[in-house]
Structures are given as structure tokens and as C-alpha cells.
Amino acid sequence: MKFPIYLDYQATTPCDPRVVEAMLPYFTEAFGNAASRSHAFGWTAEEAVEKSRAQIAELIGASPKEIVFTSGSTEAINLALKGVIEMYAEKGKHVITSSAEHKAVLDTCKHLEQAGAEVTYLAPDQTGRVSVEQVRAALRPDTVLVALMWANNEVGTLNPVREIGELCHEQGVLFFTDATQAAGKVPVDVEADHVDLLCLSGHKIYGPKGVGCLYVRRRNPRVRLVAQMDGGGHERGMRSGTLNVPGIVGLGKACELARLEMPAEAARTAELRDSLESRITAQLDFVFLNGNREHRLPNCLNLSFPYVEGESLIMGINKLAVSSGSACTSASLEPSHVLRAMAVGDERAHSSIRFGIGRFTTREDVEFAATQVVENVRRLRELSPLYEMVKEGVDLSQVKWQAAH
Amino acid sequence: MAYSNKVLDHYNNPRNVGSLDKAATSVGTGVVGAPECGDVMKLQIQVEGDRIVDAKFKTFGCGSAIASSSLATEWIKGKTLDEALKISNTQIVEELALPPVKIHCSVLAEDAIKSAIADYKAKQQG
Numbered sequence: 001m002k003f004p005i006y007l008d009y010q011a012t013t014p015c016d017p018r019v020v021e022a023m024l025p026y027f028t029e030a031f032g033n034a035a036s037r038s039h040a041f042g043w044t045a046e047e048a049v050e051k052s053r054a055q056i057a058e059l060i061g062a063s064p065k066e067i068v069f070t071s072g073s074t075e076a077i078n079l080a081l082k083g084v085i086e087m088y089a090e091k092g093k094h095v096i097t098s099s100a101e102h103k104a105v106l107d108t109c110k111h112l113e114q115a116g117a118e119v120t121y122l123a124p125d126q127t128g129r130v131s132v133e134q135v136r137a138a139l140r141p142d143t144v145l146v147a148l149m150w151a152n153n154e155v156g157t158l159n160p161v162r163e164i165g166e167l168c169h170e171q172g173v174l175f176f177t178d179a180t181q182a183a184g185k186v187p188v189d190v191e192a193d194h195v196d197l198l199c200l201s202g203h204k205i206y207g208p209k210g211v212g213c214l215y216v217r218r219r220n221p222r223v224r225l226v227a228q229m230d231g232g233g234h235e236r237g238m239r240s241g242t243l244n245v246p247g248i249v250g251l252g253k254a255c256e257l258a259r260l261e262m263p264a265e266a267a268r269t270a271e272l273r274d275s276l277e278s279r280i281t282a283q284l285d286f287v288f289l290n291g292n293r294e295h296r297l298p299n300c301l302n303l304s305f306p307y308v309e310g311e312s313l314i315m316g317i318n319k320l321a322v323s324s325g326s327a328c329t330s331a332s333l334e335p336s337h338v339l340r341a342m343a344v345g346d347e348r349a350h351s352s353i354r355f356g357i358g359r360f361t362t363r364e365d366v367e368f369a370a371t372q373v374v375e376n377v378r379r380l381r382e383l384s385p386l387y388e389m390v391k392e393g394v395d396l397s398q399v400k401w402q403a404a405h
Numbered sequence: 406m407a408y409s410n411k412v413l414d415h416y417n418n419p420r421n422v423g424s425l426d427k428a429a430t431s432v433g434t435g436v437v438g439a440p441e442c443g444d445v446m447k448l449q450i451q452v453e454g455d456r457i458v459d460a461k462f463k464t465f466g467c468g469s470a471i472a473s474s475s476l477a478t479e480w481i482k483g484k485t486l487d488e489a490l491k492i493s494n495t496q497i498v499e500e501l502a503l504p505p506v507k508i509h510c511s512v513l514a515e516d517a518i519k520s521a522i523a524d525y526k527a528k529q530q531g
Contacts, residue, residue: 307465308465309443309444309465309466309467309470311467311468312416312466312467312468312470312471315408315413315416315467315468316416326443326467335443345441346440346441346442346443347440347441350440350441350443382422383419383422383463383464383465383471384463384464384465385436385445385446385447385463385464385465386440386445386465387465388424388447388463396440401436401438401439401440401445402436402437402438402439402516402520
């Protein structure tokens with residue numbers, strides 16, 4: 001077994017060797033600029049880019065012409081949100097999103113607000129899910145865009161995308177969904193799901209970092225955007241900049257593999273996820289699942305271990321590469337904004353660990369991980385005054401704490 | 406984040422973990438911090454005369470918080486109450502090489518010592 005064991009597949013994934021193999025020629029012999037129309041180097045590159053566009057389109061049920069390449073999801077989100085609000089300014093200035101979105105969406109929304117837009121932040125339920133009724137209730141005559149993620153990156157909860165998309169189309173409002181965690185993990189079909197704009201990223205699906213794309217619907221309705229990057233008018237004027245051909249080839253290959261292997265991979269990772277959870281809960285008391293048991297990604301397990309602080313647990317399970325919603329592990333010293341939005345209590349956030357399972361996770365990895373978690377939670381609970389108090393029958397919510405800060 | 410070897414040592418081999426009888430008149434108990442802030446320290450002292458003869462702790466918190474309280478119990482054992490009150494968080498920061506974001510852990514440990522001593526003194530008057 002090779003240590004540390006990587007269980008952080010929502011953060012990033014390794015490139016699949018088949019992806020790397022597909023990319024390699026485009027660094028060296030096929031190095032052309034896809035915008036060069038006058039010679040074979042350019043034609044070869046353009047052909048590779050168009051093949052990738054088709055591979056991505058097939059994964060999400062789009063047409064290749066609807067794919068705009070970007071440097072990743074963050075850029076695609078910026079382009080979608082800012083591009084729509086600027087383009088449709090005469091129609092309105094209201095955006096609906098949720099407080100459990102990725103910072104790329106939330107911070108872009110803050111930027112839009114500074115520029116005069118009005119944003120409604122829906123509060124997700126305690127599982128991290130937003131309902132179609134909440135969206136309906138928030139709609140206004142001047143609502144231009146609904147921006148809600150497909151799958152949450154911290155807890156793996158899936159939003160009711162199809163119902164929300166249907167509502168948006170019925171009401172003539174554009175619907176953007178951040179599918180960074182969902183694409184390649186769960187079926188995505190922009191037609192059946194009524195999606196107008198969607199982003200995905202290479203490095204979350206065993207492709208390279210630094211490449212992603214934005215799907216922009218061309219028919220019923222035709223979505224128009226104001227470009228956020230000025231230059232040579234690449235990508236039908238929506239995103240200027242010389243195309244990252246090797247990256248794009250990698251993204252295409254990654255999407256093709258994801259499409260072909262999704263059914264088997266989803267089943268395999270879900271089985272490992274459940275095995276990890278049951279091994280842990282069989283041996284420890286007080287373990288909470290953060291997220292939605294019914295509507296969730298197959299490869300994400302977010303658990304809270306009350307009375308143990310997340311960073312100290314991560315120090316203990318140092319043979320595992322995982323992440324925590326604890327304030328101490330974040331640069332901002334704030335506990336996870338997603339768990340906060342879910343209103344499950346800051347204590348749950350401080351003691352949360354996200355386990356991400358992926359293509360290269362083995363059964364042995366999961367068994368080892370469960371053992372490490374159980375041993376360390378037990379050890380740290382022996383050290384925990386909170387666990388001792390709970391065992392003595394103290395109700396922690398009734399204690400008057402002397403907070404130092 | 407990289408931890409200093411001393412933090413790792415206290416985290417892996419915490420000194421004086423446990424509890425003393427909080428009802429005993431010779432025992433002072435300090436509980437500081439709050440669960441929603443991500444750290445709670447319980448520090449207890451057993452006093453004979455004016456000397457701390459035993460100290461125990463339990464901490465819910467990050468590795469630096471565990472190390473700070475472990476170190477605090479090590480330092481106060483054998484000291485008089487007045488000597489223990491002179492321990493400041495900056496000494497803990499220095500000893501454990503805590504980075505700026507972890508200074509609050511050392512503050513909490515200092516507060517825990519003071520709080521335990523105050524509890525002990527209150528008991529003697531009561």
C-alpha cells in the first residue's frame with residue numbers, strides 16, 4: 001500500500017494515463033495554433049479541438065458548437081454570470097443562487113451586486129438541497145438568471161436540477177448550473193434537464209488542470225453573453241485567447257472515458273463509499289452524515305465526528321489525504337460556509353471530514369481508512385472534555401461557555 | 406500546515422491526560438473555550454499548601470490546542486500558585502513554535518491555568 005492514501009477526489013483527481021497519452025502529441029509534433037488557418041499545423045490542432053468539443057458535448061447531451069473552452073470552472077462561472085447579467089441588463093438585474101454554492105459563484109455574485117445587480121441567496125435545507133418551490137417563490141419579473149450547482153463539492157448533495165430547469169424554462173429565466181462535481185459522476189443531459197449554461201472542469205474528471213468549459217445553449221433559447229476576455233475573438237467571440245490544445249484534448253478524452261465508464265464507476269465508488277461509512281459507524285458512536293442520503297454523488301462521503309476537532313483528526317489520520325470543514329484547516333479560519341448554510345451547527349462543521357473516493361481507490365484503501373479513522377477518533381475522544389461531559393449526561397447546549405474569542 | 410516537532414510530540418504523546426475529582430476542595434477546574442469556536446480546554450490542578458502537586462487536562466481542539474494544554478500541565482506541576490499564574494501565552498508560543506494563526510491556542514491554555522487557579526481559590530474561600 002502506498003501512503004498517503006488519496007481520498008480527496010472532490011479537490012482534484014490524477015490524470016488518467018489514457019488522458020495523458022492522448023495529450024502528449026499535442027505538446028510536441030502537433031503543437032499548432034488551432035487558429036492558424038493557413039497550414040497543416042493549425043488544421044491538425046483545430047481538428048483535435050473539434051474532436052474534444054464533440055466528446056464533451058456527448059457527455060452532457062449538447063451539440064459541439066455549444067461548448068466554449070475556458071481555463072476551468074471558475075472562469076466559466078465568471079463568464080456565465082457576468083456575461084449574462086451584462087447582456088440582459090435591459091431585461092432585469094435579479095439573480096437567484098444559494099448560500100451553499102462554491103465560492104466561485106458566491107464571490108462572482110458579490111461582484112455583480114457591487115455592479116448593481118440584486119441577488120437572492122436561497123438557504124438550502126439541512127442536507128444542502130435547494131427545492132424548486134424555493135426557486136419559484138424567489139422569482140421576480142426582473143429575474144434574469146438562476147445559478148444553482150448540480151452537486152455540492154463539500155457534501156455531495158444533488159440539487160433537483162431537472163425540476164429547477166423546467167421551472168426556469170417555463171418562466172423564461174436562464175438557468176446556469178455548476179456541474180464541476182457532477183459531470184462524469186451522474187448522468188447530465190442539458191436537453192432533458194433544461195439547462196442553459198453549465199460548466200465543468202478537466203481536473204475533477206481525471207483530466208488536466210487549467211482547462212474546462214462552459215456550455216452555452218444555442219437554441220430554445222439562444223443564450224448570448226458579453227465576453228469577459230477581449231482579444232482575438234476565439235470561441236465565437238465569447239472567450240478570446242489561444243486555445244490550450246493539449247489541455248483541451250485531455251478534457252475531451254476525460255469526458256469520453258467518463259461517459260463510457262460512468263455506470264460501472266458510479267456503482268463501484270458508491271459501494272466503497274457505503275463500505276467506508278458502515279465500517280466507521282459500526283465501531284463509533286455519534287457519527288453524522290453531512291448531506292443527503294438519497295440525492296447525492298456516488299463518490300463523496302462527508303461525516304462529522306462530534307467532540308473531535310477536524311484538524312486534530314486530520315493530524316492523526318496522517319496516512320490519509322482528506323479534507324475538513326473545520327475552521328482550523330481553512331485559510332480564513334472560518335468553518336465551512338456550506339455546512340454553515342445547512343445550519344447543522346458550527347460544531348458539526350468543526351468536526352467534519354470529507355472522504356472523496358475515485359477511479360483509483362481500492363477496497364484495501366477504504367478498509368485501511370476506516371481503521372485509521374476509528375482509532376484516531378477513539379483516541380481523540382479520550383482526550384476530549386466534550387465527549388467526557390456527554391458521557392456524564394451533560395447537555396452541551398445548556399453549558400455556559402467561556403469563549404476566549 | 407507543517408507542525409513543529411514539539412507540537413507533534415505533545416499531540417502524539419500528550420502528558421497528563423485525564424480528570425481529577427472536580428468536587429474535591431483540593432482540586433481547581435478551569436474550562437475555557439466553546440464548542441462552536443472549535444476549542445474547549447479543561448485543565449485541573451490538585452493543590453497542597455500553595456503548590457500544584459498534580460495537573461490533568463482534556464482538550465477538544467486542533468493539534469496546537471492539544472499541545473498547548475499538554476505543555477501547560479507539564480509546566481505547572483510542582484509550581485506554586487503564584488508561579489503558575491506567571492506563565493504567559495508567549496512562553497507557550499515560543500516553546501511550541503506556534504505560527505501566528507495558532508496564538509489563540511496558547512491564550513486559551515493561559516486562560517485555562519488562570520481559570521483553574523481561580524476555581525481553586527474560590528473553593529478555599531467558600
